[in-house]
Amino acid sequence: MATHILPHEAGVRRWLIAGGASPDEADDLIHDAYCRLGELSSVDHIDAPRAYFVRIVQNLRRESFRRQKVVRFDMLTETHASSIIDERADPERAADARRQLSMVAAVLAGLPARCREIFRLRRVEGLSQREIAQRMGVSEGVVENDAAKAVRHLMSAMRADGETLAGGTATRRRA
Secondary structure, eight states: OTTTTGGGHHHHHHHHHHTTOOHHHHHHHHHHHHHHHHHOSOOTTOSOHHHHHHHHHHHHHHHHHHHSSSOOGGGGSOTTHHHHHOOOOOHHHHHHHHHHHHHHHHHHHTSOHHHHHHHIIIIISOOOHHHHHHHHTSOHHHHHHHHHHHHHHHHHHHHHHHHHHHHHHHHHHHO
16 A cells, blocks of 8 residues: 555545645545545455546545535546556656655654654555554554654645745746
């Protein structure tokens, strides 16, 4: 999950926000997608992890639209889908993925050891909160709080990184 899905999370978040989702809605959809991935008994059938992750997010968003009473028709179209699902590797995308992965590794390295381990067990190993709590000898509440803390730190760093990149791009365009 850390090598095939997590590097694409920021791009999917940007795509959702560009498609009209609020930052909170984007966070919820991505979290729900991770939950769906975590429920899989096996991932051997997934040939294109990025496209699979995007499809889960799209389906979740579509489900959320169906539950709403009034939905704008343009929100149901997949006008942005082709730009996010393209699986062709290009040097810019690969470099961006490496940069994001380095940033994630640095953020995780800065977390307290217990928080970092809980995040790894939850997001990488796919263990439940109960399993982690039993393994580490802490309460499920501690597991939930530390996992949330790690995700908040990562999201904060990704937002800051996105703002830095957006600012840097705007400066280069003006120059």
